Amino acid sequence: MYEKEPVKIFVVEDDQAYTKFIRYVLGLNPDFEVEFFTTGKDCINSLQKNPVVITLDYSLPDMEGQQVLEQIKSYDPNISVIIVSAQEKIGTAVELLKAGAFDYITKDQDTKDRLLNSINNARNKQSLIKEIDHLKREISEKYEFEKSIVGSSSAIKKVFGMLEKAVKSTISVSITGETGTGKELVSKAIHYNSKRKNKPFIAVNIAAIPSELIESELFGHEKGAFTGAMTRRIGKFEEADGGTIFLDEIGEMDPSLQAKLLRVLQEREVTRIGSNQVIKLDVRVITATHRDLAEEVKAGKFREDLYYRLLGLPVHLPPLRERGSDILLIAKHFLDHFSKENQLPKFRISEAAQKKLLEYPFPGNIRELKSVIDLAAVMAEGNEIRDQDITFTGSARTESILYQEMTMQSYMYRIIRHFLNRYDNNVLEVAKRLDIGKSSLYRYLKEMEDAGI
Numbered sequence: 381m382y383e384k385e386p387v388k389i390f391v392v393e394d395d396q397a398y399t400k401f402i403r404y405v406l407g408l409n410p411d412f413e414v415e416f417f418t419t420g421k422d423c424i425n426s427l428q429k430n431p432v433v434i435t436l437d438y439s440l441p442d443m444e445g446q447q448v449l450e451q452i453k454s455y456d457p458n459i460s461v462i463i464v465s466a467q468e469k470i471g472t473a474v475e476l477l478k479a480g481a482f483d484y485i486t487k488d489q490d491t492k493d494r495l496l497n498s499i500n501n502a503r504n505k506q507s508l509i510k511e512i513d514h515l516k517r518e519i520s521e522k523y524e525f526e527k528s529i530v531g532s533s534s535a536i537k538k539v540f541g542m543l544e545k546a547v548k549s550t551i552s553v554s555i556t557g558e559t560g561t562g563k564e565l566v567s568k569a570i571h572y573n574s575k576r577k578n579k580p581f582i583a584v585n586i587a588a589i590p591s592e593l594i595e596s597e598l599f600g601h602e603k604g605a606f607t608g609a610m611t612r613r614i615g616k617f618e619e620a621d622g623g624t625i626f627l628d629e630i631g632e633m634d635p636s637l638q639a640k641l642l643r644v645l646q647e648r649e650v651t652r653i654g655s656n657q658v659i660k661l662d663v664r665v666i667t668a669t670h671r672d673l674a675e676e677v678k679a680g681k682f683r684e685d686l687y688y689r690l691l692g693l694p695v696h697l698p699p700l701r702e703r704g705s706d707i708l709l710i711a712k713h714f715l716d717h718f719s720k721e722n723q724l725p726k727f728r729i730s731e732a733a734q735k736k737l738l739e740y741p742f743p744g745n746i747r748e749l750k751s752v753i754d755l756a757a758v759m760a761e762g763n764e765i766r767d768q769d770i771t772f773t774g775s776a777r778t779e780s781i782l783y784q785e786m787t788m789q790s791y792m793y794r795i796i797r798h799f800l801n802r803y804d805n806n807v808l809e810v811a812k813r814l815d816i817g818k819s820s821l822y823r824y825l826k827e828m829e830d831a832g833i
Contacts (some may be wrong), residue, residue, distance in 0.1 A: 382697070386413045387503050392448065392465070393422045394441055398487065402435065406490050412499075420448035427455045428564040433482075433502045435495065438472070440463035446479060454479040458509055462495070529562070529569060530713045531706035535698040539566070542695045547573040551694030555668040559803055560745030561697040563668035564628060565799030571624040576664060579623030582616050587629035587806045595637055596653055599644070605654025617650050617663055624664045630690065631671035631682060632808055638664040642686045665690065670809075695759070700742040700749060707737050710746060732767035740772055744802060747763045793828050 389412055393399045399416060406412045415431075417423040420443035423434065434452060438445035449461050460482035473484040482505075483498040485491060529543075530535065546553050547570055555563045564583060571581045576807045589597050599624075600615030616625060627633075633641065644650050645665065649658050667690050676682035700707060708729065729737075731755075742748050750774065756769040803809045811821045 385546075386411055387433065387499070387506075388429065388431045389414045389499065390417060390423055390426070390514065391415070392417045392420060392440065393437045394432060394668075395437070395692040398437075402495070406499075409496075410825055419443070420451075423448065424451050424455075427452065427459075430456070431459060432506045433462065433499055435462045435464050435499075438463055438467065438476075448477055449476065449481055458506070460505060462498050462502065464495070466492070494755045500798040529566065530710045531703060532709065533706045535703050536706060539560060539695060539697060542693065543570060543573075546570045546693050547697065550576075550664050552664070552690055553695060554665045554673075554691050554693070555666065555695045555697065556673075556698045557668075557670065557697030558745055559670050560747035561699060562746050563697060564626065566695065566697065567624070567666045567668065570666060571626075571664075572666075574624075576623050580620050581624050581626065582620040582627040583628060584616050585628045587632040587804075587808060589638075589796045591634045594634070595640065598641070599650050600652040602652050603655035605652070609654070612652075615650060615652065617644060617661055618659060620663045622662055624666060627665065627667045629806070630667040631669040631673055631676055632806070633682075634679070635683070635808045638683045638686050642683065642689060645686075645689050665692075700745045705738070707742070707749065708734055710749060711737060711753050714750050715757060717752055718757045719812075725756075727757060727760065727763050727765055729765045730767065733765045733770055735768050736767045793824070793831075796824055796828070 386431075389406060391399065391406070391414060393402060393416070396399050398671055399418075403416070406414050415426070415429070417426070418441075420436075420440045423436075436445055436448055436452075440448065445463055445465070449463070452459055452461055457480065458658050461480065462483045462485060463473075463476050463481050466487045476484055476682075482502050485494050485498065503813075527542050529539070543566065549674060553567070553570060557563055557565055567583070568581060571577060582756060584598065586594065596613060596615070598616050600611070600613050600618055601609050603609060603612050616629070644661070647661070649660050651658055673682055673687055677684045677687050700710075711729060715729070718724070719726050737749075737752075744751075752772060755771060755773075759769045759771075796814070799810045800807075803813070807821060807825075808818065811818045814821070
C-alpha cells in the first residue's frame with residue numbers, strides 16, 4: 381500500500397541546463413513530487429518537509445556535496461541521497477557511499493536511466509522501512525499488557541504490577557510458573573513494552589536443543605571449529621545484541637555450560653567457538669522455568685552464582701486454577717479469536733458450560749484451555765457453547781484407560797505418551813516425573829516408534 385503514495389524528491393543542482401534536464405526526466409512520472417534547490421543551505425533548511433529522495437550535485441556554490449550529505453543523514457538517516465556529479469573519481473564515489481550516500485551517478489548519456497532506476501530503488505527501500513515500522517507498531521500494540529495477558533483476578537493483577545516495573549529498567553527477569561501458563565508471552569510483553577522494543581527479541585528453548593549443540597547455538601562458532609562446522613554461525617546472544625534474549629527452561633541447562641553462561645553474563649561479552657575475538661554485548665536476559673531453581677541449587681543441579689545472576693526481578697505466573705473467573709475471560713478471548721479467524725458469528729458460553737469450565741483444574745493451564753475452547757467451537761451447534769461441547773480429553777483419557785484391556789507394556793506406552801504430550805515432548809522432564817532413567821525412556825520411545833505408537 382505504501383508504493384502508491386507520492387514520492388517527495390528534492391533536487392539540489394546549480395547548473396540551470398542540467399536542472400531543466402532533470403525537471404523533464406522526473407516530470408514524466410506523475411507520482412513524483414519534486415522541489416528544486418540551487419544551494420546546499422536551502423536544501424538543509426527545508427528538510428522538515430520530509431523528502432524521501434534527494435538528488436545532490438557534488439559541486440555546489442556554497443557547500444561541498446559531502447558536507448550537505450552529512451547534514452542530511454544527521455537529520456534523517458532514512459533519506460536516500462543520490463549523488464550526481466560530473467567527476468568520475470572512484471575514490472570520491474567510495475567515500476561518499478561510505479558516508480551514507482544511496483548511489484553515485486556521473487553525468488553522461490546514461491544518467492536518465494540510472495537516475496530513474498536509483499529513485500525507484502530508493503522508493504522501494506522507503507516502502508520497506510515504512511512497512512517494517514508499521515509491523516513494529518502492530519507488534520507493540522499486540523503485546524500491550526492488557527491485550528496480550530487477559531485477566532482481572534488479584535493473582536494476575538500482581539503480575540501486571542511486576543511487569544510495569546520490569547519495563548522501566550534493563551534488570552534481568554526470571555519468570556516461573558507451570559507449563560502452559562504463558563511464560564514466553566509474558567517475556568515478549570516485557571520486551572515490546574520496553575525501550576528495546578525496536579531491537580531483536582530472540583527466544584531459545586534450552587530443553588529443545590541437544591546438549592552437545594547448545595554452546596554453538598548460544599555463542600556461535602567459526603568455520604572449521606569442529607567437525608561439521610562448514611560455515612561461521614552467529615550465536616543467539618549476538619543476534620539479540622541491543623535487544624532481549626529469552627532463555628526458556630533454563631533449569632534444563634547442563635552444569636558444564638552454566639559456567640560459560642555465567643561468564644558471558646558477568647563480562648557482557650562472548651567468544652565464538654574456535655575464535656579468539658571477543659565480542660561485546662548489550663543484551664537483556666529473561667529466563668523462564670517451571671522448576672523451583674532454589675531447590676535445584678540446594679540439590680547441586682544448578683549453580684548458585686548463576687541463579688543469583690539470573691534472578692533479577694522474579695515474576696511468578698499463577699496456574700489457571702488459581703485465577704478464578706479469569707478462566708471465562710480467557711475462554712471468551714479464545715472464542716472471539718476463533719470466530720474472527722474462521723469468519724463466524726461470535727459465540728456465547730452457556731451457564732452450564734461456564735460452570736463446567738470453572739470446576740475443572742486445567743493441569744495444562746492456558747494452553748489446555750485454548751485446545752478445549754477450539755474443540756468446543758467446532759462441536760457447537762449454532763453460536764452457543766453448551767456443557768456437552770466441552771471435552772477434557774486429558775482427564776477423559778486418564779479415567780477411561782483402566783477400562784481398556786491392554787498388556788502392561790501397552791499401559792506403560794500410553795502413560796509415557798500422556799506425559800510427553802503434557803510436558804511438550806521434554807524427555808528430561810518426563811523422565812523426572814516418571815522417576816525412570818533417561819536412557820530407559822529413550823529405549824521405550826524407540827520401541828514405541830518401531831511399534832507405530
